[in-house]
Amino acid sequence: xxxxxxxxxxxxxxxxxxxxxxxxxxxxxxxxxxxxxxxxxxxxxxxxxxxxxxxxxxxxxxxxxxxxxxxxxxxxxxxxxxxxxxxxxxxxxxxxxxxxxxxxxxxxxxxxxxxxxxxxxxxxxxxxxxxxxxxxxxxxxxxxxxxxxxxxxxxxxxxxxxxxxxxxxxxxxxxxxxxxxxxxxxxxxxxxxxxxxxxxxxxxxxxxxxxxxxxxxxxxxxxxxxxxxxxxxxxxxxxxxxxxxxxxxxxxxxxxxxxxxxxxxxxxxxxxxxxxxxxxxxxxxxxxxxxxxxxxxxxxxxxxxxxxxxxxxxxxxxxxxxxxxxxx
Amino acid sequence: xxxxxxxxxxxxxxxxxxxxxxxxxxxxxxxxxxxxxxxxxxxxxxxxxxxxxxxxxxxxxxxxxxxxxxxxxxxxxxxxxxxxxxxxxxxxxxxxxxxxxxxxxxxxxxxxxxxxxxxxxxxxxxxxxxxxxxxxxxxxxxxxxxxxxxxxxxxxxxxxxxxxxxxxxxxxxxxxxxxxxxxxxxxxxxxxxxxxxxxxxxxxxxxxxxxxxxxxxxxxxxxxxxxxxxxxxxxxxxxxxxxxxxxxxxxxxxxxxxxxxxxxxxxxxxxxxxxxxxxxxxxxxxxxxxxxxxxxxxxxxxxxxxxxxxxxxxxxxxxxxxxxxxxx
Numbered sequence: 001x002x003x004x005x006x007x008x009x010x011x012x013x014x015x016x017x018x019x020x021x022x023x024x025x026x027x028x029x030x031x032x033x034x035x036x037x038x039x040x041x042x043x044x045x046x047x048x049x050x051x052x053x054x055x056x057x058x059x060x061x062x063x064x065x066x067x068x069x070x071x072x073x074x075x076x077x078x079x080x081x082x083x084x085x086x087x088x089x090x091x092x093x094x095x096x097x098x099x100x101x102x103x104x105x106x107x108x109x110x111x112x113x114x115x116x117x118x119x120x121x122x123x124x125x126x127x128x129x130x131x132x133x134x135x136x137x138x139x140x141x142x143x144x145x146x147x148x149x150x151x152x153x154x155x156x157x158x159x160x161x162x163x164x165x166x167x168x169x170x171x172x173x174x175x176x177x178x179x180x181x182x183x184x185x186x187x188x189x190x191x192x193x194x195x196x197x198x199x200x201x202x203x204x205x206x207x208x209x210x211x212x213x214x215x216x217x218x219x220x221x222x223x224x225x226x227x228x229x230x231x232x233x234x235x236x237x238x239x240x241x242x243x244x245x246x247x248x249x250x251x252x253x254x255x256x257x258x259x260x261x262x263x264x265x266x267x268x269x270x271x272x273x274x275x276x277x278x279x280x281x282x283x284x285x286x287x288x289x290x291x292x293x294x295x296x297x298x299x300x301x302x303x304x305x306x307x308x309x310x311x312x313x314x315x316x317x318x319x320x321x322x323x324x325x326x327x328x
Numbered sequence: 329x330x331x332x333x334x335x336x337x338x339x340x341x342x343x344x345x346x347x348x349x350x351x352x353x354x355x356x357x358x359x360x361x362x363x364x365x366x367x368x369x370x371x372x373x374x375x376x377x378x379x380x381x382x383x384x385x386x387x388x389x390x391x392x393x394x395x396x397x398x399x400x401x402x403x404x405x406x407x408x409x410x411x412x413x414x415x416x417x418x419x420x421x422x423x424x425x426x427x428x429x430x431x432x433x434x435x436x437x438x439x440x441x442x443x444x445x446x447x448x449x450x451x452x453x454x455x456x457x458x459x460x461x462x463x464x465x466x467x468x469x470x471x472x473x474x475x476x477x478x479x480x481x482x483x484x485x486x487x488x489x490x491x492x493x494x495x496x497x498x499x500x501x502x503x504x505x506x507x508x509x510x511x512x513x514x515x516x517x518x519x520x521x522x523x524x525x526x527x528x529x530x531x532x533x534x535x536x537x538x539x540x541x542x543x544x545x546x547x548x549x550x551x552x553x554x555x556x557x558x559x560x561x562x563x564x565x566x567x568x569x570x571x572x573x574x575x576x577x578x579x580x581x582x583x584x585x586x587x588x589x590x591x592x593x594x595x596x597x598x599x600x601x602x603x604x605x606x607x608x609x610x611x612x613x614x615x616x617x618x619x620x621x622x623x624x625x626x627x628x629x630x631x632x633x634x635x636x637x638x639x640x641x642x643x644x645x646x647x648x649x650x651x652x653x654x655x656x
Contacts, residue, residue, distance in 0.1 A: 143615035145646030147475040147629060150528040178527060195525045199506060200478040200630075200646045287471035301475060302528075318473030318528045 006037050010048070010058040019055035043219075044114075044130040062131035065111060065241055073246035078107035079138060079253040080245075086110060088130075090117040092137035093194055096206045100139050100196070107253075108139040111245065127224065132214045134241055138252070140205040142260065146197045149205065150317065151264045151302040152256075153179050156191045156207055158270045159252040164188075164211070166247050168235045174276030177295065177304055177321060182276060186229035188212050209248060213239050268298045277321065282306075284319035291316065334365050338376070338386040347383035371547075373459040390459035393439060393569055401574035406435035407466060407581040408573075414438060416458075418445040420465035421522055421536045428467050428524070428532045435581075436467040439573065455552065460542045462569055466580070468533040470588065474525045477533065478645065479592045479630040480584075481507050484519045484535055486598045487580040492516075492539070494575050496563045502604030505623065505632055505649060510604060514557035516540050537576060541567050596626045605649065610634075612647035619644065 005027050009018060024031045038048050038056060045062025065085050074080055082105060089095055089112040096110050115128040115135050128135045142152060157179035164173060164181070174182045181189040190210040196203045215230035231239050259267055272278060277295050284291045284306065291314055293306040303315040333355050337346060352359045366376050366384060373390025393413050402408055410433060417423055417440040424438050443456040443463050456463045470480060485507035492501055492509070502510045509517040518538040524531045543558035559567050587595055600606060605623050612619045612634065619642055621634040631643040 145615070146477055146523070147631070147645050149474055149525065153527045191527075193525075193527050195474070195523075197477065197521075197523045197525070199481045199519075199521050202646075287473070303475070317475050318530075 003037065003041065006034070007041070007046075007058075010056065013057075015057060015059070017049075017051060017054040017057045019053075021055075023056070045132060062113075063241070064131065065113065065245075070242045070245060073242055074249060075246070076107075076249050076253045078105075079249040079256075080107060080109045082108040084110045086112045088112065088114045088116060091115055091208075092135055093192070093206050093208045096137040096139050097194065097196075100204045100206060104139055106139060106141040109136060109249070111136040127212075127215075127220060127228070128210060129215065129219050132212075132216075132219060133230075134209065134211040134213055134245055134248070136209050136245070138207045138209065138249075140207055140256070142202065142205065142256075144202060146195075146200050146202050147301065148264070149193070149195050149197075149202055150178065151259070151267065152205060152207075153191070153193050154271045154298070154302055155255055155259055155267045156193060156209070156252065157181060158267060158274065159255050160189055160191065160209060160211065160248060161274055162255075162270075163244065163248040163251040164231065166251070167239060167244050168231060171231070171235055173274070175271060175274045177275065177277040183229055183234045186227055186234075188229055188231060188234065207252075211244065211248075213241055213244060264300060264302060268300075268302075272297055277304075283322045284316050285322070286316060286319040291319070331365065331369065334362070334369070335374075335386075338384065341385075343385060343387070345377075345379060345382040345385045347381075349383075351384070371457070373457075390441075391569070392459065393441065393573075398570045398573060401570055402577060403574070404435075404577045404581045406433075407577040407584075408435060408437045410436040412438050414440045416440065416442045416444060419443055419536075420463055421520070421534050424465040424467050424534045425522065425524075428534060432467055434467060434469040437464060437577070439464040455540075455543075455548060455556070456538060457543065457547050460540075460544075460547060461558070462537065462539040462541055462573055462576070464537050464573070466535045466537065466577075468535055468584070470530065470533065470584075472530060474523075474528050474530050475629065476592070477521070477523050477525075477530055478506065479587070479595065480533060480535075481519070481521045482599045482626070482630055483583055483587055483595045484521060484537070484580070485509060486595060486602065487583050488517055488519065488537060488539065488576060489602055490583075490598075491572065491576040491579040492559065494579070495567060495572050496559060499559070499563055501602070503599060503602045505603065505605040511557055511562045514555055514562075516557055516559060516562065535580075539572065539576075541569055541572060592628060592630060596628070596630075600625055605632075611650050612644050613650070614644060614647040619647070 009023055009026060020031045020034050023034045042048055046058065047060030049057045049059050067085060092110045092112050092115065096108060099108055112135050114130040157175045161173045161175060161181055164171065171183060176182050179191040180187055192208040193205050195205045212228065212230035214232045217225060217233065220228055255267060278297060279294065282295055291306060293308040295304050295306050297305050299305050299315055303317045306314045306316055308314060337351055337354055348359045348362050351362045370376055374386065375388030377385045377387050395413060420438045420440045420443065424436060427436055440463050442458040485503045489501045489503060489509055492499065499511060504510050507519040508515055520536040521533050523533045540556065540558035542560045545553060548556055583595060606625060607622065609622055619634060621636040623632050623634050625633050627633050627643055631645045634642045634644055636642060
């Protein structure tokens, strides 16, 4: 049974109720099949009223992003000036990576309404349902050597947190090293910078930026709910996605230009000011083993300076922080 | 006119001469077309004797790499234990990158007899004709953070120079920073490490290793000859490619295990001892501009420590060295 068939019946009845019996007759499927498809539509953001004896009525559709809506809000020079809005993709990262290999310019952006294989750190899945979040990937071609790439991971976290704060000033957002944004210890965004390099030379970075904007509790698997939250759940209000996309691109471009001009120092200060990782005993699982200590700040490369119990210091470039420690 | 048709005629005549007239009759093409195809075969490593009035005779075929020949020589634990030998590929890098994305294990190796789009640094072409060199790509999955990746670029150069020295001890090989191997100022190998990372975490490296083994002067474009040389041209003798491949994999695996166990310090010493870059006034073109000074050594990250004219120091992580400076 196709979604399109059901949608066209509901849309054709123009706000009137259509009985499940009639729908099942028109589409030649069982009433149970109709009910299952209605649930699927709801999961995608359609609002369907169901009244016993009367039937079903379509009362709301998922909001769609459009260039007509987004472009007038965009005040950037390069970021988002080459833009594609797609409906469903496996991952916006894969789309932009392909474009990068074909020579797409810096600032190229792909936004998707839905990702079927959204990726988080360490190959984890990333929940990205239709029309409820910002799932996008931005192409960067910074003229910096490969060892400095992690600085851009930190920059991205600062840019997103500032962009969200512009739209929802009352929200208190903390950065968990290196680039998770947390509200009350729960994750509201996912940032993943995939970089391609030749020897010590960075070819490009595809910055995957995911923000859980208008997701409701029911959009998350149960086991994720203690760890994840959307802007809507955290602030109690719907957020216009176009406004937020424009804000992200502006903040990102501004900080990026600052970085290319003045280096990492200003980014480092902004990151440290927003960090929820610094000052707390933290367990860091590095590829070489586990380290427990108190992160005190960043070094000039972007590594995390950690004070150990014996008073010695370690600089950590790559590690996972246990969730318990981060939300303390 | 197909190569296969001509080859089968020459092979069928079992060391006897076949006249150009007969070949042109059998294949239904002009004698000029026959002659052109003969030249193409020669360029691929076939040896064809041409005697006026008698015609053509096949007296030699290009040596082919085979697993039967290579595997008994291989004494590695992981490197080259998953191996594919291909005839013609666009680039062995592309082959291994695809395998890496599909989860291939560390040490996976692809060797090609010929590359049609062999890549060098900065997207330059790399001359890789049929059967005359070693064009191969090795998959690494080192548990090191992204900023340390350039150390593996330096390690690869040390491994290749030691592997070649084992086979041709009389050859004096210098390393031009970061990873060009030079004999008398002319390049004998090309190393290109393409890395894929997520945030500060290295996912994998595809190490492209090209060695100009048995190329002759005529295999190079004229403009490359002053800058490039093969092992055969440099040493005056043909080198068995399987011996050299086995030697490269053993040296690489040995140094790689040493690196994972003891860190960069021993690799750094080995690199510095073989460098032709240190101690000479050098112009380094970085993404941020040109720097002229005397490289004095590597720092613990793998950056090049350069002493400037005013006595100050700079650490360079990414730059091109002008050829003139390198061959001085």
